[in-house]
Amino acid sequence: MAFFLPTLPIVSLLSGGVAGGVEAAITYPMEFAKTRVQLRNERGVPSPRNPFSIVAQVIRNEGFRALYKGCSTLIVGSIGKDAVRFLCFDTIKHQFADPETGTLTPIRNMLSGMATGVVASVTCVTPTERVKTALIDDARNEKRFRNPWHAIKLIVQESGPMGLYRGLAGTTLKQAGATAFRMGTYNILKDYEKKRHIPQTILTNFANGAVAGTVTTLATQPFDVVKTRSQSAHGASTSEAIKSVLKDNGIRGFWKGTVMRLGRTIVAGGILFTTAEAVAKVLNPLFGQTSIGTMSH
Template sequence: MSPPPGANDSKTPPIVSLLAGGVAGGIEAAASYPFEFAKTRVQLRSQKGVPTPKNPFIVVSQVYRSEGLRALYKGCGALVVGSIAKDGVRFLFFDAIKNSFADPVTGTTSPLRNLLGGMTAGVVASITAVTPTERIKTALIDDARTEKRFRGGFHATKVIWQEGGILGLYRGFAGTTLKQASATAFRMGTYNILKDFETVRDIPQNTATNFANGSVAGVVTTLCTQPFDVIKTRSQSAHGASTMEAVKSVWLDYGLKGFWRGTTMRLGRTVFSGGILFTSYEAVAAILNPMFAVVKEKLPIDG
């Protein structure tokens, strides 16, 4: 039996995983940021008795009318930078783990190993990139609706560092890591489970298939990990809070249902962004793989 396309004879080199993941992460973050902005606004503490709309388009339109277009992209730079690093690291580690455990004939990996690979990649991404950039992004969004003391991403980073040092930038680390580990496990695991299923059954891998698989992965991820996202957002507000303080504040404000606050808005983003992320990754990898294959052939290195 000859290996199908995507089997282990055509493993993605680590440098391609890193570069393609970084490019895809930056594109996805920039394209879907208004949804992320709306979701974060809803999860942060609001005034008692003042209803918060659940429709992301209503939140976006209200902010646009009252604060202008620039307000909708407050914190976007931090998220884009963080997403480039985060997704570069996530795809690098996930592909390395997937390649190590893939079936030598089919190139596929078991569902459990897909999930474990995603979980490992999520933890590494949280430590190296996600927590500090998410902290800055969330603080900027929170500050813009209250005190307005941050002039931008660099200024926010400087102030947070002066007030809390490295621990200030890593505020909400536990919640972020739990979210990243679970989200990456479900997102990348689900996507690759679907992709492996289609590979074995000779279903063509094209832009439409990649986008659909990424969107399904986004839905699964959101529904399974929303409580971690809410806790992370509360922990990383402008003044910050411990993980336990964040859990307590959500419970006191909204009860159990509060841990799924912003689900509709996050779904709007993850369905869209999941499709963009994986479609962009596959497209960039398809361009880079032949280039690095040629470079590898010309290098005078054995193996």
């Protein structure tokens, strides 16, 4: 357990948003490859199972820029998602803290993260993930979508506004679990280090974020696979997505794309928390805050 001072909402919002945008831009090719692996193969169109082979194939056939198809959508979504994550997590965990001691148990850390994930999924993540996944899927064959705005227009025309919320159940389960494990693990590690007076450096922050990312990926991969199937170009219900995974690959199919997502999550976790800490350290003095940063309480 650790005693903490509440971070100013504006610092949480800005540091989380900047960190999310930086992380999405740097790691997008891994996200692209992971999504391609998880989507259903077209009949008669063989596709490599190895995400690294997919990257090489895309570069060879479509050019390097193709790896960034849907990237702008993910960056916008990540800025919003992580701004909401950091803001809500700081706010919620303050509410979950012991009123007398200001402490937060590991379980309450995880519950704070879970509640934050639900909020992020509904407000930002599901619609932007839907557009990103549809763009990646569409680019394989039909190529109907010219850009993110055109994709949104066609999806709304064909399925109504709720078409942007395809995969809501899978996305919300993934986000609730991912945020609980990522934020919870990160804060538990920081509490452990503070008790033992381990210096909080960039390397420490990156390592903590990487460990949190590894735990998150292994625990939530099935939700990610179902989400991707639900959010393909033509969409599918959650039950249809689950059935398609079992039909195509059996139980093992729910961990498709784990290698690439794990690589991305480890790097992303390190970048996300390191960037957020750095931005918070710059912003805190500007707003008269003396605590060490958004996630370091």
